[in-house]
Amino acid sequence: MSADPQLSRRVLLAAGLAGTALVSACGEARSPAPRSADDPDTALVDEVVSRITATAALAARVPDLVAMHTAHLDALDAAPPVAGKAPRGRLLRSERQLQHFLVDAAGRAESGPLARLLASMSAAVSQQVAVL
Known part of the structure; x- marks a missing residue:
């Protein structure tokens, strides 16, 4: 029997997200989310959480x-999203905007583990949009 290519991509995506979270958490008890107001990435993480929540x-x-989106918010120690419905075109536009924002956010992150996590999130969104 032939494997479903979409299923294979999903399995790889899930494994990649889990691997990124594990690698980025080395030396930390949880995710690379900032822990104090003095952290230079605090505002960036807040903006990322807001964008993911709005898109979700x-x-x-x-x-x-x-x-x-739930997994991404969990990796950032944020509350799970409340999902609503939108027309397909609006959803695709929003997902693409989120993907581009995450690329930019990864480049702005001061923390290496956070930058890797955001880049991984961008790749995950891109993969999901490709199969919609």
């Missing part, structure tokens, strides 16, 4: 997107 609010019709 449009994704109720796509369970894979909801699961991905």
Whole structure:
């Protein structure tokens, strides 16, 4: 039997996200999310959480997107999203904007583990948009 290529990509994506979270958490008890107001990435993480939450609010019709956004927010120690519904075009536009924002955010992150996590999130969004 032939393996489902979409399923294989999803498995690789999940493994990649888990691996990134594990690698980035080396030396830390949890994710690379900032722990104090003095951390230079605090504002960036807050903005990332806000953008992911806003995008996730449009994704109720796509369970894979909801699961991905929930995992991303969990990696940033943020509350899970409340999913709502949006027309497909608006959802795709929002997901693409989020993907581009995450690329930019990864470049702005001061923390190496946070930059890797954000880059991984961007890749995950890109993969999900490609199969929508």
